[in-house]
Amino acid sequence: MVTAVHTTELSRARLDDVAPGRASSIRRLLGFCRRELLGTFGLLLMLIMAATGLTAEWIAPYSPTANDFAAMMEPPSWAHPLGTDQFGRDLLSRIVFGARTAMIVGLTSALVGGVIGLVLGVGSAYFGGKTDLILQRVSDVLMAFPLIIMALAVVAIFGTGVENVIIAITIPLVPRCARVVRASALAIREVPYVDAARALGFGHARIILCHMVPNVMAPFLIMVTAFVGQAVLAEASLSYLGLGVQEPVPAWGLMLQGGAEEYAATAPWIALFPGIAIVLAVLGVNLFGDALRDTLDPKLRKR
Amino acid sequence: MYRYIIKRVLLVIPTLLGAAALVFVLMRLVPGDVCVVRLGSSGGTFDPKAIALCHTELGMDKPVVVQFLDFVWGIVRLDFGTSMWSGAPVTTEIWARLPISLEIAILATVVAIAIAIPLGALSAVKQNTWIDVVVRVFAVGGIATPSFWLGIVALLIVLNFTSAVFGHPWMPPIEYVPIWQDPIRNLSMALLPAVTVGYRYAAVSMRMTRSAMLEVMQEDYIRTARAKGLIRKLIINRHALKNALLPVVTLIGIEFAFLIGGLVVTEQVFNLNGVGRLFVQAVQNQDYTLSQALVMLTVMIFVICNLIVDLLYAWLDPRIRFG
Numbered sequence: 005m006v007t008a009v010h011t012t013e014l015s016r017a018r019l020d021d022v023a024p025g026r027a028s029s030i031r032r033l034l035g036f037c038r039r040e041l042l043g044t045f046g047l048l049l050m051l052i053m054a055a056t057g058l059t060a061e062w063i064a065p066y067s068p069t070a071n072d073f074a075a076m077m078e079p080p081s082w083a084h085p086l087g088t089d090q091f092g093r094d095l096l097s098r099i100v101f102g103a104r105t106a107m108i109v110g111l112t113s114a115l116v117g118g119v120i121g122l123v124l125g126v127g128s129a130y131f132g133g134k135t136d137l138i139l140q141r142v143s144d145v146l147m148a149f150p151l152i153i154m155a156l157a158v159v160a161i162f163g164t165g166v167e168n169v170i171i172a173i174t175i176p177l178v179p180r181c182a183r184v185v186r187a188s189a190l191a192i193r194e195v196p197y198v199d200a201a202r203a204l205g206f207g208h209a210r211i212i213l214c215h216m217v218p219n220v221m222a223p224f225l226i227m228v229t230a231f232v233g234q235a236v237l238a239e240a241s242l243s244y245l246g247l248g249v250q251e252p253v254p255a256w257g258l259m260l261q262g263g264a265e266e267y268a269a270t271a272p273w274i275a276l277f278p279g280i281a282i283v284l285a286v287l288g289v290n291l292f293g294d295a296l297r298d299t300l301d302p303k304l305r306k307r
Numbered sequence: 308m309y310r311y312i313i314k315r316v317l318l319v320i321p322t323l324l325g326a327a328a329l330v331f332v333l334m335r336l337v338p339g340d341v342c343v344v345r346l347g348s349s350g351g352t353f354d355p356k357a358i359a360l361c362h363t364e365l366g367m368d369k370p371v372v373v374q375f376l377d378f379v380w381g382i383v384r385l386d387f388g389t390s391m392w393s394g395a396p397v398t399t400e401i402w403a404r405l406p407i408s409l410e411i412a413i414l415a416t417v418v419a420i421a422i423a424i425p426l427g428a429l430s431a432v433k434q435n436t437w438i439d440v441v442v443r444v445f446a447v448g449g450i451a452t453p454s455f456w457l458g459i460v461a462l463l464i465v466l467n468f469t470s471a472v473f474g475h476p477w478m479p480p481i482e483y484v485p486i487w488q489d490p491i492r493n494l495s496m497a498l499l500p501a502v503t504v505g506y507r508y509a510a511v512s513m514r515m516t517r518s519a520m521l522e523v524m525q526e527d528y529i530r531t532a533r534a535k536g537l538i539r540k541l542i543i544n545r546h547a548l549k550n551a552l553l554p555v556v557t558l559i560g561i562e563f564a565f566l567i568g569g570l571v572v573t574e575q576v577f578n579l580n581g582v583g584r585l586f587v588q589a590v591q592n593q594d595y596t597l598s599q600a601l602v603m604l605t606v607m608i609f610v611i612c613n614l615i616v617d618l619l620y621a622w623l624d625p626r627i628r629f630g
Binding site: 141142144145146148149150151152153156157158159160161233237240241244245246247257260265269272275276278279282283284286287290291294 | 321322323325326328329330333334336337447448450451452453455456459460462463466467470476564565567568571572575576586587589590591593595598602605606609610613
């Protein structure tokens with residue numbers, strides 16, 4: 005009963021805020037920005053990160069892999085605004101290119117993991133019975149592995165590198181999304197229009213994709229946004245451990261692995277700037293995610 | 308209550324069995340032959356006899372079903388075989404490093420609870436004031452900051468501070484001394500990592516405390532308590548906080564298992580020889596028996612934490628066990 009009420013509130017909220025209504029999309033966006041100042045700040049950080057990642061070749065003053073042995077561990081200066089590392093590589097350029105790596109890993113893992121979770125979650129709720137039972141038990145098992153541990157296990161088997169890191173982070177995200185989406189989909193399954201669609205003789209795929217999936221978009225979008233932040237953090241952690249992205253690909257976690265601790269006293273900028281980049285990126289995603297949740301799910305507004 | 312406990316404990320078995328099956332299958336997904344990797348990594352030649360011997364040693368010459376049953380039976384007896392890298396029993400390897408990781412985990416939990424509950428409650432009581440804003444920013448920051456970077460920054464601060472004040476830089480010791488032998492040395496080693504890991508933990512719990520508290524403060528019984536003239540402090544401490552802590556307890560229990568993930572990275576930063584570091588080394592050395600044992604151990608801790616949380620929750624909230 006509670007979930008049903010919850011769902012109606014959800015759909016009403018969506019009508020006001022997201023679904024194409026009378027207001028144009030620009031007006032809706034402006035409304036969001038006015039209501040959610042912190043969320044707008046987060047969105048801005050995300051856009052900056054995306055723009056940096058997309059245009060890295062044009063923004064970065066140097067090549068991220070070019071060594072300049074005449075300028076090793078130089079403090080920030082006009083020539084190297086964020087200084088250089090122990091191999092004389094420009095930190096700003098590496099951070100700019102690192103945004104691309106973080107974006108590729110973060111977005112791919114979150115979207116792929118989210119979409120697979122969405123299909124499994126809605127399918128599980130729609131078919132019910134044995135399918136639901138089996139999928140739930142499997143997701144129970146998968147959820148028993150903490151994200152980074154599961155990722156480490158996958159890396160242990162398939163090895164390191166960008167593709168394997170994406171696989172390693174995607175797998176643990178699937179059951180987490182499926183679980184949340186299933187809960188919302190269960191409520192939607194009881195709504196008469198699903199029965200009506202079935203009575204009209206629509207196929208399973210059509211009912212799931214056209215009638216159920218659009219109605220669980222709110223929790224799905226909230227989850228996927230949260231996943232982007234988690235994936236960026238997980239990638240940074242794996243790369244820091246030397247088990248993620250490998251040299252010479254520029255990645256923030258990897259930049260902290262090399263000389264950050266060793267040279268902490270003499271060249272603190274090597275340790276500081278990549279970390280600040282990670283914090284800003286994840287902060288941006290999280291702030292935007294919180295605002296999105298407040299907008300799409302008024303029941304949680306206070307949280 | 309007993310029926311609920313039995314039902315809940317029995318539910319653990321399929322999850323653990325499923326996890327064991329998954330770990331077992333994952334280990335068989337290793338591209339190529341584990342023994343070839345093992346002999347190759349130790350510089351040996353691919354002598355078919357050596358490979359056959361290695362297969363026998365790992366029990367890989369038996370049928371898959373028997374191998375799986377052996378694996379499960381090993382888990383039940385907490386016997387995970389020998390490490391492929393060091394040759395020592397896996398249990399001995401883990402046992403030697405458990406105290407340090409456990410101590411940091413417990414200290415981090417204490418730090419997290421000590422920060423999260425008072426600040427979260429304060430933030431809710433002072434909703435929309437500057438205190439609330441500061442606490443929320445602190446919490447959001449904690450979720451966005453990777454613990455390893457926080458560790459590096461903490462070390463950086465300690466290094467610079469001590470060299471400025473005492474003239475020579477000081478670093479926390481890396482060798483483990485039990486707390487009962489030398490409490491000062493022990494704490495100077497464990498406190499910084501505990502705070503580093505605990506910050507994220509505190510941030511998550513703080514947000515939960517705040518939202519739970521805000522929800523409870525709108526309940527009718529709080530209004531009644533206010534209407535009958537009860538003093539504010541009593542309302543907050545005895546009526547609101549007590550009820551708001553239910554979801555927080557759940558979260559603290561679940562997050563405890565996530566601490567293991569945090570430890571994997573933090574132990575690397577502080578050069579501590581704990582279970583987390585062992586895991587990273589196992590993966591780096593392609594030590595499959597050790598990795599598989601550590602994954603299984605983590606899952607077991609996670610499942611047991613969840614079980615304890617559920618039982619605690621049922622005990623605290625009768626609606627669950629009768630529902």
